[in-house]
Amino acid sequence: MTNSSSTQYFRVFQNETSITEVFGNESQLPQSETSTTVDTSSPVGNRWKDYSLRSEAMEMAKAGALEYIDELIGQGESGLGALLQYRMDHYEDLNINLIYSNIENVKRTEEGLPIINIPSDHLV
DSSP states (O other), rough: OOOHHHHHHEEETOOOOOOOOOOOOOOGSSSEEEEEEEOOTTTTOOOEEEEHHHHHHHHHHHHHHHHHHHHHHGGGGHHHHHHHHHHHHHHIIIIITSHHHHHHHHHHHHHOOOOOOOOOOOOO
C-alpha cells in the first residue's frame, strides 16, 4: 500500500479560458508550482500548465486569453473570423468568470478571508 495522499491541482490549456480541476497522488503532481506539459497523443499537440492554486490558474487563463486575442488582432483582416469565434466560444469566461473581482474573491477564499464586494469589471 502506498503512503501518498490525494491532492488537487488546476489545469489550463493553451488558448483556453476554462480551468480543469485534476485530482491525483502527490507523486503524480508536477514538482514545481507550475509545469508545462504537451499532450503528444493529440494531433494538435495541446499544451497545458498545472497550478496548485485555482486563483493562479484563473489569472493565467485570463492572461493567456488576452495574449491570444492580441495575437488574433495582430493578424488583421485574416484573423477577424477566428477572433469573433474565440470571443463567442469563451464569452462566459471572458465576461463573467475571469473578471478581476471574481479572481480576487477566489484568492480571498483560498487565504481564509471573507468574500467582499469588489467593483465589477469586464475582461474584454
